[in-house]
Amino acid sequence: MSKNPNQEIPKWKQDFPLEQKEATHVSRREFAKFLTLLSGALAVGSTAIVVKSLAFPDQPLVGEHPICLESDVPLGESYMFEIEGSKTIPYLLINLGEGEWRAFEQKCTHLSCAVKYRHDLGQIECPCHKGYFNPRTGDVIQGPPPRPLPQLEVVLRDGMVLVKAQQV
Structure with missing residues (x-):
C-alpha cells in the first residue's frame, strides 16, 4: 500500500x-x-x-512511664514496647539478670533497622548489616553503626519496670 x-x-x-x-x-x-x-x-x-x-515540635520524654511487670521479662530475654503519648519510637527492654535492666531505642543508628537482643551472643544485633551493640552501655561493638543506641533509664519499683529519659 x-x-x-x-x-x-x-x-x-x-x-x-x-x-x-x-x-x-x-x-x-x-x-x-x-x-x-x-x-x-x-x-x-x-x-x-x-x-x-x-x-508541632517533638515533646521530650518527661517523667516515669510504666512498661511491664518484672516477671513479664524472663532472665536474658527482651521486651519490645512504645511509650504512650510520645512519638512512635519502638524501644527494647532487656533483663540482664541480678536486677540489671537496660532500655534502648530499637532503631539502629546506621539505617534505622530494628535491632534485637541476642542472649546467645550477649549482644544487641542489627540484622540488616550485622552491626552489634553492647547491651549494658549501647556502645557499638562491631559494624557500620556510627553512634551508640540512645538509652532510657530503667527504674524498678514494687515489681514494676518503669523507664524515664536518661539524664545528660
Missing part, C-alpha cells in the same frame, strides 16, 4: 504514532513542564515538613 501525498493524516495517527521513534519523542517544552511540576512538588513537600516541625 503506497501513501498518497495528497491524503491527510488522520488525527488519531498524529496523536498515537505507530513508529517507535515518534512514540518516544519528548519535546523540550514537555520536559521543561515535567521538571517544573516536579520541582514545585518537591518545594511544597519540603515546606510542609518544615511547617510541621515548627508547628
Whole structure:
C-alpha cells in the first residue's frame, strides 16, 4: 500500500504514532513542564515538613512511664514496647539478670533497622548489616553503626519496670 501525498493524516495517527521513534519523542517544552511540576512538588513537600516541625515540635520524654511487670521479662530475654503519648519510637527492654535492666531505642543508628537482643551472643544485633551493640552501655561493638543506641533509664519499683529519659 503506497501513501498518497495528497491524503491527510488522520488525527488519531498524529496523536498515537505507530513508529517507535515518534512514540518516544519528548519535546523540550514537555520536559521543561515535567521538571517544573516536579520541582514545585518537591518545594511544597519540603515546606510542609518544615511547617510541621515548627508547628508541632517533638515533646521530650518527661517523667516515669510504666512498661511491664518484672516477671513479664524472663532472665536474658527482651521486651519490645512504645511509650504512650510520645512519638512512635519502638524501644527494647532487656533483663540482664541480678536486677540489671537496660532500655534502648530499637532503631539502629546506621539505617534505622530494628535491632534485637541476642542472649546467645550477649549482644544487641542489627540484622540488616550485622552491626552489634553492647547491651549494658549501647556502645557499638562491631559494624557500620556510627553512634551508640540512645538509652532510657530503667527504674524498678514494687515489681514494676518503669523507664524515664536518661539524664545528660
